[in-house]
Amino acid sequence: KLSTLISNNDASSGPSELVNTLVSARQKVQLQFEDRLRLINAQIIFYKSSEQVSQMLDTLEREYRTIEDIHEKLKSYTDDEIQKILADRLEQLDENKHSFLRACTVARQKSDLFHKYALRNAANLIKPEAYLKPLEQKIKNVSTILKNKEDTVLNAWHHRKKIIDEYLQYISFKRNTDKVFVWIDEHDECFVSKLEALDINDDGYMDFVRALK
Template structure:
């Protein structure tokens, strides 16, 4: 809405300049009008930037939340898979007869 209002004020300013060309003293007519249009345009531009920044911040928060939800779902799937297959996984590791102590500590921790 701020963008549309700013565009309309620019359009109004353009038509006011055209109309003032037909007057005898366009400077007296245009000076206060131009200042008002510039003030309103400046206010609208500031509001537009504020709104765009707020939307950008909100979108960033939503994107981060969606990434968190996706990560949480994936970790839940991994934990379910580990719960279903941990015995098979541990038995295969024992069959391979791996002698690495750090790795065997990990295997014992899984049990």
């Protein structure tokens, strides 16, 4: 109706100004509505993703803190089989580490996005501080909890990896020791006979000793 009135009354500027004011107000309200909708969506995604990451970290911490007797559990396997099993575990551990660190990074990104839309919405309020301060505190509290859990799980992860690494070193040492014993069993008579045949003061004895080094 106002548009029709403007076209029929070009001399009058009143209706034109009113239409422009209404259009501007409508656009402003629409933008504020869209910002509020983005804020609500960002808030839902932030809390949902934070809860999921928190549950995942709790599960991983319990898993990594569980005391496991690797020697007792794997005593029925050969050394080669044990090395393969533990190598697979280390690979899985590494994949798990990348997964939970990536999940924590995504949660932080959701936190930043939530905060961004909170700031944008606060700019439209008469008292932005009263609205923004408690919201920022909630975001900070959740982010701090997730960060503490992330650090705890990372420490537990390193502890579990250290145990597996040390047992792999033990298996490697054991295999080398077994090879030495086998060699001694196969060559001890020959070794002793050669040693007895040499005079300790003879140059050949020192050559023999140097050859063993």
